[in-house]
Amino acid sequence: MHQHLPIDEVLPSLRRALSERTGAVLVAEPGAGKTTRVPLALLEEPWLQGERILMLEPRRIAARSAARFMAQALGEKVGETVGYRVRLDTQVSAKTRVEVITEGILTRMLQDDPSLDGVGLLIFDEFHERHLHADLGLALAIESQAVLRDDLRILVMSATLEAGPVSGMLGGAPIVESRGRSYPVDTHYLTRRDDARLEQKVARTVITALARHEGDMMVFLPGAGEIRRVQEALTEALRAQSLEGRVNIAPLYGQLSPQAQDAAIAPSGNGSRKVVLATAIAETSLTVEGVRVVIDSGLMRVPRFSPRTGMTRLETMPVSRSSADQRRGRAGRLGPGVCYRLWTEQEQAQLSAHGTPELLDADLAPLALELAVWGAEAAALQWLTPPPVPALNQAADLLKQLGALTAAGALTPHGRLLARSGLHPRFAHMIVQSAPLGLGQTACQLAALLGERDIVRSGPGTGPSSPDLRLRMEMLIQAEGGGKQRLAGRVAQAQVDAAAIQRIREQSEQYMRIFEIGADKETCSEPAQKSIAVTLQDEAQAWSLLAAFAYPDRIAERRADGRYLLRSGRGAAFSQAAAANSPLAQAPYLVALHLDDQGADSRILLAAPIERSMLEQHFAADMAREAHIAWDRTTKSVRARERVRLGALTLKDAQHPAPDAGEVLRALLQGIAQEGLALLPWTKHARQLQARLQFMHGHWPDWPDARDEALLAALEEWLGPHIYGMKSRDDLQKLNVSAVLESMLPWDMRQQLGQEAPTHLVVPSGSRIAIDYSDPERPVLAVRLQEVFGLKETPHVAMGKVPLTLHLLSPAQRPVQVTQDLASFWKTTYFDVKKDLKGRYPKHYWPDDPHEAIATRRTKPQG
Numbered sequence: 001m002h003q004h005l006p007i008d009e010v011l012p013s014l015r016r017a018l019s020e021r022t023g024a025v026l027v028a029e030p031g032a033g034k035t036t037r038v039p040l041a042l043l044e045e046p047w048l049q050g051e052r053i054l055m056l057e058p059r060r061i062a063a064r065s066a067a068r069f070m071a072q073a074l075g076e077k078v079g080e081t082v083g084y085r086v087r088l089d090t091q092v093s094a095k096t097r098v099e100v101i102t103e104g105i106l107t108r109m110l111q112d113d114p115s116l117d118g119v120g121l122l123i124f125d126e127f128h129e130r131h132l133h134a135d136l137g138l139a140l141a142i143e144s145q146a147v148l149r150d151d152l153r154i155l156v157m158s159a160t161l162e163a164g165p166v167s168g169m170l171g172g173a174p175i176v177e178s179r180g181r182s183y184p185v186d187t188h189y190l191t192r193r194d195d196a197r198l199e200q201k202v203a204r205t206v207i208t209a210l211a212r213h214e215g216d217m218m219v220f221l222p223g224a225g226e227i228r229r230v231q232e233a234l235t236e237a238l239r240a241q242s243l244e245g246r247v248n249i250a251p252l253y254g255q256l257s258p259q260a261q262d263a264a265i266a267p268s269g270n271g272s273r274k275v276v277l278a279t280a281i282a283e284t285s286l287t288v289e290g291v292r293v294v295i296d297s298g299l300m301r302v303p304r305f306s307p308r309t310g311m312t313r314l315e316t317m318p319v320s321r322s323s324a325d326q327r328r329g330r331a332g333r334l335g336p337g338v339c340y341r342l343w344t345e346q347e348q349a350q351l352s353a354h355g356t357p358e359l360l361d362a363d364l365a366p367l368a369l370e371l372a373v374w375g376a377e378a379a380a381l382q383w384l385t386p387p388p389v390p391a392l393n394q395a396a397d398l399l400k401q402l403g404a405l406t407a408a409g410a411l412t413p414h415g416r417l418l419a420r421s422g423l424h425p426r427f428a429h430m431i432v433q434s435a436p437l438g439l440g441q442t443a444c445q446l447a448a449l450l451g452e453r454d455i456v457r458s459g460p461g462t463g464p465s466s467p468d469l470r471l472r473m474e475m476l477i478q479a480e481g482g483g484k485q486r487l488a489g490r491v492a493q494a495q496v497d498a499a500a501i502q503r504i505r506e507q508s509e510q511y512m513r514i515f516e517i518g519a520d521k522e523t524c525s526e527p528a529q530k531s532i533a534v535t536l537q538d539e540a541q542a543w544s545l546l547a548a549f550a551y552p553d554r555i556a557e558r559r560a561d562g563r564y565l566l567r568s569g570r571g572a573a574f575s576q577a578a579a580a581n582s583p584l585a586q587a588p589y590l591v592a593l594h595l596d597d598q599g600a601d602s603r604i605l606l607a608a609p610i611e612r613s614m615l616e617q618h619f620a621a622d623m624a625r626e627a628h629i630a631w632d633r634t635t636k637s638v639r640a641r642e643r644v645r646l647g648a649l650t651l652k653d654a655q656h657p658a659p660d661a662g663e664v665l666r667a668l669l670q671g672i673a674q675e676g677l678a679l680l681p682w683t684k685h686a687r688q689l690q691a692r693l694q695f696m697h698g699h700w701p702d703w704p705d706a707r708d709e710a711l712l713a714a715l716e717e718w719l720g721p722h723i724y725g726m727k728s729r730d731d732l733q734k735l736n737v738s739a740v741l742e743s744m745l746p747w748d749m750r751q752q753l754g755q756e757a758p759t760h761l762v763v764p765s766g767s768r769i770a771i772d773y774s775d776p777e778r779p780v781l782a783v784r785l786q787e788v789f790g791l792k793e794t795p796h797v798a799m800g801k802v803p804l805t806l807h808l809l810s811p812a813q814r815p816v817q818v819t820q821d822l823a824s825f826w827k828t829t830y831f832d833v834k835k836d837l838k839g840r841y842p843k844h845y846w847p848d849d850p851h852e853a854i855a856t857r858r859t860k861p862q863g
Helices: 011-020 034-042 060-073 103-112 132-147 163-169 198-212 224-240 258-265 321-332 345-349 365-374 389-401 413-421 425-437 440-451 469-479 488-493 498-514 526-536 539-550 576-581 612-618 661-675 684-699 708-713 737-742 747-756 822-840
Strands: 023-028 052-057 082-086 089-091 098-102 119-124 153-158 175-178 185-190 216-220 247-252 273-278 291-296 299-306 311-318 337-344 555-558 564-566 571-573 589-595 601-609 624-632 637-646 649-655 760-762 768-772 780-784 805-809 815-819
Touching: 011 023, 011 034, 011 153, 011 175, 023 034, 023 163, 034 052, 034 060, 034 098, 034 119, 034 153, 052 060, 052 103, 060 082, 060 089, 060 098, 060 258, 098 103, 103 132, 103 365, 119 132, 132 153, 132 365, 153 163, 163 175, 185 321, 198 216, 198 224, 198 291, 198 337, 216 321, 224 247, 224 273, 247 258, 258 273, 291 321, 321 337, 337 345, 365 389, 365 413, 365 425, 389 425, 413 425, 425 440, 425 539, 440 469, 440 498, 440 539, 469 498, 469 539, 469 601, 539 589, 539 601, 539 612, 555 649, 564 589, 612 649, 624 661, 637 661, 684 737, 684 747, 684 768, 805 822, 815 822
Parallel strands: 023 153, 023 175, 052 098, 052 119, 082 098, 119 153, 185 337, 216 273, 216 291, 247 273, 291 337, 571 601, 780 805
Antiparallel strands: 082 089, 299 311, 555 564, 555 589, 564 571, 589 601, 624 637, 637 649, 760 768, 768 780, 805 815
């Protein structure tokens, strides 16, 4: 006979709700029994019609535990009526009706079959944890229900959730509430802030609690590193208290093997007591038999993604009040308990009420890829919390760099392949790219290494951990019994986490199975390996190349001051210690895999050097070749540089061997526009021609405007064809500017120019005198007075419309009179001028009647 649980009281209401509607929300406090009772209670409902139930659990350990518990309740083994599917571990059969799955598995199932054929009910358990895949899975399931499966039931279950918004997403679904079964928990706070190291505080509190209370303990810590340090400190403390062997310490966190996780939640036996050191993995779902005491550090570690930088960092922060209450509730599941909170009551009042949905702080590249596979924009789906647009845009940019999306944002076949693997797009892309190079196994090892916490232990007396990826890979290879010892000294000095290496080995093998590395159809064959060995020359270069495949946005170039510029445009730098002690800090190019995203320049925590030649070989498609062709005012010439850019990085900047002639011409014209027309080799004749053209333009507007300003504005039209192939001021000196200006005119205008704006005028003395058109309104003829004797009227140009302005000169070429009315001058002013000139130039010829006198270029007329 089954033990009565609080959830049993509301099961009829839940059955009724799901028989009448296709959605429901169940709010049940911890300990109510919802996880293990509800699926079995609904298994024979008429509306289910023999179809399967899929129940989502946020964590693998909870999924396996729930499936095992339900199978035992039926007197069966896991994989019969009740089974589970978690990443790389499946226990189901043809007769399985209830499948407990993790959230990523549901996403994959929906992508493969959006109608979820054969599934009658989807249960989202512990939805209050708000994992990214849970939010995505619910959004996809609601759309599937609306478009393809109006009979599909969706049940959202939670311990601490505002049910109204979820009910609204499900079309106003009924809300069923159940009170949990919890015993009183005596809660202790610190009386004042304790600044001792975390492991010291925890070890001290555990020893105190062991002496005061009965039962097993659960200690909540932010991460695996803290668990390891507390385990070491606690082992010493137990030895000092002569408790060694009577108290078992059991770590419990996500990276542990399933066997180690199962051992942590199993009841303690033989009269010993157990202290479970757990991360937030044990907050909900799991019931650890025998736990009566909870010690809560009050800390959790969450990933924080920055759209500003495109980087994710793990941040240790205080828990929310709801999480703290969940943790405390672990002590009151099976009887009265006690909880030690390692913070003060004042600090308790400052905690936030709830945690932040993962969707708001996570790297959204996997989500963006899943949306592309689904074929929908995020805005088209229903979300309890919509994903932030900046983070989605950042994710799309990364997916484009990985080749998963086109420039327009459409899914590519490569992107579909990455999505099917279930790995983060970075790692999936790296492994896919590695196959043609014969580096598939190495890529799987590297993906597993990067997905694991650092295998190099740092702590008191070990010094700072090296940021060199090669050190980790060599440690991994040496642990496998092979590999050269390039960094042997550093490897020997480092403290290696053997358990982490074992997990990496297992994870790598799982990745190889996913991508069929080593199978006959895999391209990672022996000839390919030999070929790549010739290309890469060194195994370490292969690691760097693979790292660049996974983190193309983190390829970085060293600046003159020792800092680095990332391909994305962000800055990065090594710590002072790393810069002083690691040759890596001198690498011209590297891949910065892990950064802390703090300040203007992120600190580089893990990196690998990479040769520029490898970037040019394997990232050529991403590179932009730019011809920088511009006028150099210093050298008065066009400088042509060829730049090869990878994002913000300049891989090459050299003189262009064959610049585009059209670009050179444009730069030369820009140079002339900047410097002015004085850059051209103007002659007196050319300037006269310019003035004549402007004179004609002033009287006939259809003639070209020849002012300097106008010519500068139209350089390409009148000058461009004549300087094609030139690139400097020296080249321009070869120009015939007069010929260039004449080319602006058709043949008939050239004829008209000679007639209406002649360059010279033949005066009565026979001299050919140049006409000055520098003032287009008043063209000037400067001529000695004696040479125009006998000329009765003022000469005109422009079809007789414009009289020349006569500058009448003395024998010494000095002006004596300016007139546009020569006839009037002869009648009136001439005689006064004659008197003056005769006095100064008595030997020259000054006739009384200039109308009839003979003009002369000499002192007196000849003959």
